[in-house]
Amino acid sequence: MTQNNSINHSMSGMSLFLKKISRDPLGILGLILVTGMIFSALAAEWIIPYDIAALDIPERLASPSLDHFLGTDHLGRDVFSRVIMGGRIALWVALVSTAVSLTIGTILGLIAGYGPRWLDNLLILSFDAVRSFPTIMFALAMVTLLGPSMNTVIFVVIATSIPAYGRVVRTQTQALKHNEFILAEQSQGAGMIRVLLVHMLPNVIGPLLIIASMDIPVVVTIEAGLSFLGLGVKPPTPSWGSILYDGYSFIRNTPWIIIAGGLPLVLTTLGFTFLGESLRDIFDPKLNKEQ
Amino acid sequence: MLAYVINRTGLAILIVVVAMTLLYGMIHAVPGDPVNVILGPRATPEMKIELEQRMGLDKPVVVQLVTFFVNVATGDLGVDVFSNQPVSSLVFEMLPHTLYLVFAGIIWAIILGIPMGCYSAIRRNSFMDKFIGIISVGTIAIPSFVVALYALLIFAVKLKWLPAIGVGEAGNVQDMILHLILPAFSVGLSWVGYIARMVRASMLEVLGENHIRTVKAFGLPQRMITYRYALRLAILPTITILGVGIGRMISSAVFAEIVFARPGIGKLIYDAVVSRNYPVVMGSVLISTILFVAATTIADFIAAMFDPRIRKNL
Numbered sequence: 001m002t003q004n005n006s007i008n009h010s011m012s013g014m015s016l017f018l019k020k021i022s023r024d025p026l027g028i029l030g031l032i033l034v035t036g037m038i039f040s041a042l043a044a045e046w047i048i049p050y051d052i053a054a055l056d057i058p059e060r061l062a063s064p065s066l067d068h069f070l071g072t073d074h075l076g077r078d079v080f081s082r083v084i085m086g087g088r089i090a091l092w093v094a095l096v097s098t099a100v101s102l103t104i105g106t107i108l109g110l111i112a113g114y115g116p117r118w119l120d121n122l123l124i125l126s127f128d129a130v131r132s133f134p135t136i137m138f139a140l141a142m143v144t145l146l147g148p149s150m151n152t153v154i155f156v157v158i159a160t161s162i163p164a165y166g167r168v169v170r171t172q173t174q175a176l177k178h179n180e181f182i183l184a185e186q187s188q189g190a191g192m193i194r195v196l197l198v199h200m201l202p203n204v205i206g207p208l209l210i211i212a213s214m215d216i217p218v219v220v221t222i223e224a225g226l227s228f229l230g231l232g233v234k235p236p237t238p239s240w241g242s243i244l245y246d247g248y249s250f251i252r253n254t255p256w257i258i259i260a261g262g263l264p265l266v267l268t269t270l271g272f273t274f275l276g277e278s279l280r281d282i283f284d285p286k287l288n289k290e291q
Numbered sequence: 292m293l294a295y296v297i298n299r300t301g302l303a304i305l306i307v308v309v310a311m312t313l314l315y316g317m318i319h320a321v322p323g324d325p326v327n328v329i330l331g332p333r334a335t336p337e338m339k340i341e342l343e344q345r346m347g348l349d350k351p352v353v354v355q356l357v358t359f360f361v362n363v364a365t366g367d368l369g370v371d372v373f374s375n376q377p378v379s380s381l382v383f384e385m386l387p388h389t390l391y392l393v394f395a396g397i398i399w400a401i402i403l404g405i406p407m408g409c410y411s412a413i414r415r416n417s418f419m420d421k422f423i424g425i426i427s428v429g430t431i432a433i434p435s436f437v438v439a440l441y442a443l444l445i446f447a448v449k450l451k452w453l454p455a456i457g458v459g460e461a462g463n464v465q466d467m468i469l470h471l472i473l474p475a476f477s478v479g480l481s482w483v484g485y486i487a488r489m490v491r492a493s494m495l496e497v498l499g500e501n502h503i504r505t506v507k508a509f510g511l512p513q514r515m516i517t518y519r520y521a522l523r524l525a526i527l528p529t530i531t532i533l534g535v536g537i538g539r540m541i542s543s544a545v546f547a548e549i550v551f552a553r554p555g556i557g558k559l560i561y562d563a564v565v566s567r568n569y570p571v572v573m574g575s576v577l578i579s580t581i582l583f584v585a586a587t588t589i590a591d592f593i594a595a596m597f598d599p600r601i602r603k604n605l
Contacts, residue, residue: 026425026428125305126313129306129313130310132310132580132584132587133580134539135539135542136541136545136546136557137542137560137579138314140545140564140576141576143564144572145318224436225546228436244436244437244440251448255444255448255449258440262437266434269432269433269434270432273428273431
């Protein structure tokens, strides 16, 4: 019975969401773009017409045709197949790094907000310190040491986004700390872990998820940016950034590669941003507009 | 005010010191050893020891860190591994180019963004307001290096209206401005949207206040109310955001400099990363971090100057 109720509850939440988003054209556009992107990333193997590493030198730098929807690059590889696979890489990096930094950021934020004053000061100072690096500069410094790879990209994103999540959670936790229901729980002898996980977490997680969804475009951009510089995902693994770099190198021969590499990147960042804005308006109108 | 300035400056210095300590700590925590990074896999043990001694890497971490900060305080950022030039002179030679680019980007973003925001706020919920809103979100979301690449493709390669690479002939102002247009466009574009949104939001708040109602009652024209009275207050949050914006613009400038082959601190650090020139990387990161922190601090000063409430809670 209880299980039934909870299903009903989540169903009504979902239909409420669909009803509300249907009044927001940009939200719908975002939802469509994001769904399309996730679908193409999941079904990439079945969509791509060519092997992503298959060379066809005589057909190099070809313009779009029925054989190659988006033409071929300087090695005769099919650009369309590489763009679709690149989407999978972008999504993977975004999901893994957002999940990890969200978890660590939440834990540190809860500790900073609920723990002793000195620990709070220490954590806030380190958050501010990490945020004081321009992201790309920090990324370049890390790439010099760790060498270019997908894991370096993920590490950089995690390190630079923890402070943002940490700060939000800390502020929320501090606001809740002296509420009656927390005091009541404490007076009944609840330990710190219980208070934090059972009472604080559910109250801070909502806004956090919205911020995370709006952060995904940023992560996708960092991955593509580093790969564009040749410092991210290693070839022959396709990334939108490395496709853009190939296009940049041959910009005077053919414009197709740059257009093909840039467009999905633009559509994905726009899609997640529109969806994120819409989610925020629906679920948390109080959340600061400019965050 | 003086107390605030001193406290805030102290905090800024502390943040830079902690940031560099963290970076140093990370360098020692991760598996890559700077000496191996610079010399590559074919280095002999003697070469490694020699370089270690030259860079002071054979001493304990704490000693290295203290030496680093003492050197930085005296303006010594170390020496380029390959050319033996001091890093500080390399960085300061390149810095002006990056600063021109960032300022050009900010200025055109302000010139376009502020009127857009004001217009949106006054004609709230009109078609134009919604249109500007969509444009703003759109420009914020699009990655700056894609903007740079598309601008290069369209205006330099296809239409040939503007030069594609370099900073232009030194001393020839017109040529240098022509070379600045496309990079500054790509660096500033996302800030047009940001500024428009910020100004719109704070403008709406300010327009509801009593003193604005009073000047309205005096019959002043709407233009004058908006730009002389309301904007003065509404601009404050934007100034604070611009401080943070400098840091993000430095990141975009890195890409703009590489795409348009412009000299600058971004190009310097990129070339250094590719050739694994570790002291140059560290020096550029330090200088750009100091720039970023200085910009946020100055933005806070300006905000505190206008709004006494900020001075109280640091």
